[in-house]
Amino acid sequence: MTSTPMTARRIRNGLKIPLMLAPALGLVVVLFGGGILVGLGQSLGYFPAIGLNEFTFSNYTTVLTDRNFLISLWLTFRIAAVTTVLSSVLAIAFTLVLREKFAGSKITTFLFQVPLPVPHLVAASGIILLITQSGLIARIATAVGLMDTPADFPALVFDKGGVAIILTFLWKEVPFVGLVILAILQSVGPQYEEQARTLGANARQRFRHVLLPLIMPGVMSTSIIIFAFTFANYEIPLLLGVRFPSTLPVVAFREYQDPDLALRPQAMAISIVLAVVAILLLIAYRRLARSAVK
Amino acid sequence: MTAVSLRHISRRFGDHVAVRDLNLDIESGEMVAFLGPSGCGKTTTLRMITGLIEPSSGDILFDGESVLSTPTERRGAVMVFQKHLLFPTMNVAQNVGFGLKMARVSREETAERVKEILELVDLPGLEDRKAHELSGGQQQRVALARALIVRPKVLLLDEPLANLDANLRITMRHLIRSIQKEMGITAIFVTHDQEEAVMLADRVALMFDGVLQQVGAPDEFFRTPRTTGVARFFRNGNFLRGHRRGSTIHTDVGPIEIVSTSETVEDGPSVLTVRPEEVRLVNEETDQENVVPAVVTSLIYMGSHTQLTVTIGDTPWQIQAPAAFQARNGDTVRLLLPRGHVSIVADDDTATTGSAEATLAEGSAVL
Ligand SMILES: Nc1ncnc2c1ncn2[C@@H]1O[C@H](COP(=O)(O)OP(=O)(O)OP(=O)(O)O)[C@@H](O)[C@H]1O
Ligand SMILES: [Mg+2]
Numbered sequence: 001m002t003s004t005p006m007t008a009r010r011i012r013n014g015l016k017i018p019l020m021l022a023p024a025l026g027l028v029v030v031l032f033g034g035g036i037l038v039g040l041g042q043s044l045g046y047f048p049a050i051g052l053n054e055f056t057f058s059n060y061t062t063v064l065t066d067r068n069f070l071i072s073l074w075l076t077f078r079i080a081a082v083t084t085v086l087s088s089v090l091a092i093a094f095t096l097v098l099r100e101k102f103a104g105s106k107i108t109t110f111l112f113q114v115p116l117p118v119p120h121l122v123a124a125s126g127i128i129l130l131i132t133q134s135g136l137i138a139r140i141a142t143a144v145g146l147m148d149t150p151a152d153f154p155a156l157v158f159d160k161g162g163v164a165i166i167l168t169f170l171w172k173e174v175p176f177v178g179l180v181i182l183a184i185l186q187s188v189g190p191q192y193e194e195q196a197r198t199l200g201a202n203a204r205q206r207f208r209h210v211l212l213p214l215i216m217p218g219v220m221s222t223s224i225i226i227f228a229f230t231f232a233n234y235e236i237p238l239l240l241g242v243r244f245p246s247t248l249p250v251v252a253f254r255e256y257q258d259p260d261l262a263l264r265p266q267a268m269a270i271s272i273v274l275a276v277v278a279i280l281l282l283i284a285y286r287r288l289a290r291s292a293v294k
Numbered sequence: 295m296t297a298v299s300l301r302h303i304s305r306r307f308g309d310h311v312a313v314r315d316l317n318l319d320i321e322s323g324e325m326v327a328f329l330g331p332s333g334c335g336k337t338t339t340l341r342m343i344t345g346l347i348e349p350s351s352g353d354i355l356f357d358g359e360s361v362l363s364t365p366t367e368r369r370g371a372v373m374v375f376q377k378h379l380l381f382p383t384m385n386v387a388q389n390v391g392f393g394l395k396m397a398r399v400s401r402e403e404t405a406e407r408v409k410e411i412l413e414l415v416d417l418p419g420l421e422d423r424k425a426h427e428l429s430g431g432q433q434q435r436v437a438l439a440r441a442l443i444v445r446p447k448v449l450l451l452d453e454p455l456a457n458l459d460a461n462l463r464i465t466m467r468h469l470i471r472s473i474q475k476e477m478g479i480t481a482i483f484v485t486h487d488q489e490e491a492v493m494l495a496d497r498v499a500l501m502f503d504g505v506l507q508q509v510g511a512p513d514e515f516f517r518t519p520r521t522t523g524v525a526r527f528f529r530n531g532n533f534l535r536g537h538r539r540g541s542t543i544h545t546d547v548g549p550i551e552i553v554s555t556s557e558t559v560e561d562g563p564s565v566l567t568v569r570p571e572e573v574r575l576v577n578e579e580t581d582q583e584n585v586v587p588a589v590v591t592s593l594i595y596m597g598s599h600t601q602l603t604v605t606i607g608d609t610p611w612q613i614q615a616p617a618a619f620q621a622r623n624g625d626t627v628r629l630l631l632p633r634g635h636v637s638i639v640a641d642d643d644t645a646t647t648g649s650a651e652a653t654l655a656e657g658s659a660v661l
Contacts, residue, residue, distance in 0.1 A: 192379055194346050194373075194375075195375060195379045196381075197366045197367050198344050198346070198369075198371065198373045199444060200367050200396045209395070209396075
C-alpha cells in the first residue's frame with residue numbers, strides 16, 4: 001500500500017540534490033567543457049575561423065618534439081614542485097611556532113595571514129620593488145656598505161632558476177597552508193600530545209608520531225591545490241621570469257596572443273598537454289602520499 | 295612500584311587558586327581516589343603529578359626523590375585522560391604499543407606485549423581495529439591497556455568511567471581494581487562519584503575548592519566524617535548542635551552520649567551527626583539513653599526502605615526507616631541515636647568551603 005508513495009518520495013529525494021546542483025553544474029559544463037572542447041578542437045587542427053578543417057596531430061608532434069618545450073616543461077614542473085614542497089614545510093614550521101603563546105603571538109599570527117587576500121599580481125610587484133638589482137634591499141645593502149653597487153646584488157628576479165617566482169608563490173601560499181594547519185591544530189587541541197608525553201614521547205617523537213599524522217591529510221590536500229595552481233599560473237612567471245626559458249603557461253599565453261593566428265592551435269596543444277601532465281602528476285602524487293601516510 | 299608524596303603543593307591560575315597546600319603520601323601499590331565536586335582541582339592535581347603543569351609551590355616526590363625537574367616524558371607517571379584519547383591515525387595495536395615504540399622496544403616484543411595486555415583488558419584480537427570502530431567501553435579499555443603496557447611508576451586515571459553506562463561502569467571498576475592489585479601499581483584515580491571512590495580505592499582523598507578535606511579508608515567517611523561538608527558529600531545531612539562536656543553533648547532535646555575518643559576534643563559548642571541508616575525508631579516506653587523526640591514531615595516509600603524526614607527541634611533529619619513503617623505528617627516519633635554511631639563533626643557550614651550541595655544552594659540563592 002504505502003510502498004508506491006514511499007518509492008516516489010525516495011526517488012524525489014534522490015533527485016533533489018542533482019536538481020538543485022543543475023544550474024551551477026550546467027554553467028560549469030557549458031563554459032568550461034565548451035572551452036576545453038574548442039581548445040581540443042583547435043589543438044587537433046580544427047579551426048574553421050582561419051580555414052582549418054582537417055583533424056591532425058601535427059600540432060602535438062611539433063610541440064612535443066620541440067626541445068624548448070621540454071625545457072619549459074621541466075622549468076614549470078620545478079617551480080611548481082619546489083613551491084609545493086617548500087610552502088608545506090615552511091607552513092608547518094611557522095604554525096608550530098605560531099601555536100605557542102608568546103608575547104606578540106597574536107600580532108604575529110595576524111601578520112602571517114596578511115598575504116592571504118593580496119592578489120598575486122600585487123605580490124609580484126612587491127617582490128620586484130624589494131629584490132631586483134635596483135630594488136629596496138639592494139639599495140639599502142649598498143647604502144650601509146654591504147655592497148659596492150646595487151648591481152652586485154644577485155639577480156633573483158628575471159633569473160633562469162625562477163627564484164623570484166618561487167618567492168612570490170611562497171609569500172602567497174605559505175599562509176594558505178598555514179591557515180589550514182592552524183585550523184586543524186585548533187580543533188585537535190594539545191591533548192593528544194599531552195597523552196603521548198605521559199606515555200614517554202619526547203618532543204621530536206610527538207611531532208613525528210602524533211602531530212604530523214594529524215595534520216598530514218590537510219597538508220596533502222592543500223599542497224595538491226597549490227601544485228595545480230602554480231603549475232598552471234601564467235601571470236607571475238610572465239612578470240618575474242626571463243624571456244627564455246619560460247614556463248609552459250607563459251609560452252602558451254604568448255603563442256595565443258601572437259598576431260599570427262596560425263600559432264593558436266599550437267598554444268592549445270600546449271595547454272592540453274599541460275592539463276594532462278598536471279592531472280597525471282596529481283594522480284601520482286596522491287598515490288605516493290597515501291602510501292607514505294600509511 | 296613507587297611511593298608518591300605531595301608536599302604542600304599549590305597551583306594558581308592567575309588569581310584563582312585551583313589547588314591549595316595539598317599534602318598527601320601515597321604508598322607503593324596503593325590505590326587512592328581523588329574525590330570531589332566538579333572544579334575542585336582533581337585534574338589539576340593529576341596534571342601536576344604527571345608534570346604537564348608545574349605546581350606554583352610545593353614539591354612532588356617519587357620514592358623520596360623530587361621529580362619536579364624530571365620532564366613528563368621521563369617521569370613515568372602515565373595518565374588516562376577524562377576523554378580517553380586514542381590516537382585517531384593509529385589502529386588498536388599501534389595505540390597500545392605507542393609507549394613501547396617511543397621507548398624503542400623491538401617490534402617482536404611490542405607485538406607480544408600488546409597481545410598480552412589486550413587479553414588482560416579482555417579485548418583479544420582487536421589489534422587491527424581503528425579507534426572509531428570501537429565502542430566507548432572498548433576505547434576506554436584500549437586507553438587503559440596503552441597506559442599499563444609501559445609499566446608506569448604511577449597510573450593516573452582521570453574519571454576513567456565517566457562516559458560509560460552503568461553496567462559497563464561496574465564491569466570496568468572490577469577490571470581496573472583487579473589489574474591494579476595484580477600488577478601492584480601505585481594508582482590514583484579521579485572521580486566525583488562517592489560510590490565509585492568507596493568501591494575502588496584503598497584510601498579516599500576528598501577535596502573541596504582545591505582544599506583537601508579528609509583522607510582515609512572509605513569507611514571513615516561514613517563513620518567519622520571530619521566536617522559537616524564531608525558528611526553532606528557522603529549523603530548525610532543529619533546535624534544537631536549542642537554543647538560538649540566530656541563524653542556528653544547537651545542539646546535542646548536532651549543529652550546525647552558519645553563514645554569518648556582518645557583524641558582530646560575540647561569541650562564547647564559542637565555539632566553531632568548520625569547517618570540516616572544508623573538512626574533507629576523506638577517506641578514510647580523505652581528508657582534508653584540517646585532517645586530524642588522528632589516530628590514527621592515527610593515519608594517516601596522507596597521499596598527496600600522508607601525514607602523518613604523529620605525535624606528534631608527545628609533541624610531536619612533524614613532517616614532510613616523499615617519499608618513497612620507507617621506514620622502521618624505531624625506525628626511524633628522517638629529516635630534512638632546509637633552511641634557508637636554518633637560522631638562529632640567540625641562545622642564548616644559558615645565557611646566558604648562546602649559540599650557540592652552547599653555550593654549549589656549558595657549558587658541558587660544568588661540567582
Ligand atoms: N589551564 C587553566 N587555566 C585556568 N584555570 C584553570 C585551568 N585548569 C583548571 N583551571 C581551574 O582550576 C579549577 C580546578 O580545575 P580542575 O580541572 O582541576 O577541576 P576538576 O576537579 O578536575 O573538575 P571536573 O570534575 O569538572 O573535571 C577550576 O576552577 C578550573 O576552572
Ligand atoms: Mg577533571
